[in-house]
Amino acid sequence: MMSSDIERVTFSEEQIRMRVQELGAQIARDYRDAAETVYCVGILKGAAVFFTDLVRAIDRPVAFDFMIVSSYGDAAVSSGQVKILKDLDFPIEGKHVIIVEDIIDSGTTMHYLKQMLMGRHPKSIRICAFLSKPSRRVAPVEIDYLGHEVPDEFLVGYGLDYAEKYRNLPYIGVLRRSVYE
Ligand SMILES: O=P(O)(O)OC[C@H]1O[C@H](OP(=O)(O)OP(=O)(O)O)[C@H](O)[C@@H]1O
Numbered sequence: 001m002m003s004s005d006i007e008r009v010t011f012s013e014e015q016i017r018m019r020v021q022e023l024g025a026q027i028a029r030d031y032r033d034a035a036e037t038v039y040c041v042g043i044l045k046g047a048a049v050f051f052t053d054l055v056r057a058i059d060r061p062v063a064f065d066f067m068i069v070s071s072y073g074d075a076a077v078s079s080g081q082v083k084i085l086k087d088l089d090f091p092i093e094g095k096h097v098i099i100v101e102d103i104i105d106s107g108t109t110m111h112y113l114k115q116m117l118m119g120r121h122p123k124s125i126r127i128c129a130f131l132s133k134p135s136r137r138v139a140p141v142e143i144d145y146l147g148h149e150v151p152d153e154f155l156v157g158y159g160l161d162y163a164e165k166y167r168n169l170p171y172i173g174v175l176r177r178s179v180y181e
C-alpha cells in the first residue's frame, strides 16, 4: 500500500515494530516494582495505532484511558490552541501515568497536557512518544520514552494524519509538499 502522495518512507513497518518492542520492554522494566496501577493514557486520534501496539509490548498489567485532543485540524501547522474534546474517565491521583503520543512537534499539546494532568496529583507522570521533531519546539517537553527523532518534515502514517487522511498507512512517510501547499 504505497500512496503516491508519499515522497519517501521514513520508517518501515518492520522498523516500527522493532522499536515499539524495545520501548515496551523498557517500560515493563522501569515499572516492574510499582505497586500502584500504571495508567497508559493515549492521546487520540494520532496515538491510536502506536498505543495499541505499545501496550501489547509491555509485559505487566496496565490500565487504559484516553483523551481526545486536537490542535492541527485540517492544517499542517499547529493552530496553537489545544482543544480537549474528551477528558480522562478516571481520576489519576496517586497513580502512575504514562502519556502516549504519536508525535511531539511544537510541543504545544504535550506541554499543556502535562501541566494539566500534574495538577491532578498523580504519583508519577512520564511521556512516551514515538516521534519527536526537536527543531520545531516552541514549548519545552521532556520525553521519557522516545521512538525516534525526526527532521522538520510533515510526516503521515501509523496514526499521523493530514486532514484526517493517511492514518492507516502501516509505515511512516514524508507527505509531498504539493498535497498541502
Ligand atoms: O507538538 P504539537 O505541535 O502540539 O503537535 C503534536 C500533536 O499534533 C497531533 O495532533 P492533532 O492536533 O493533529 O490531532 P490528531 O491526533 O487527531 O491528529 C499529534 O497527534 C499530537 O497530539
Ligand SMILES: [Mg+2]
Residues within 6 Å of the ligand: 046, 072, 073, 160, 161, 162
Ligand atoms: Mg492530526
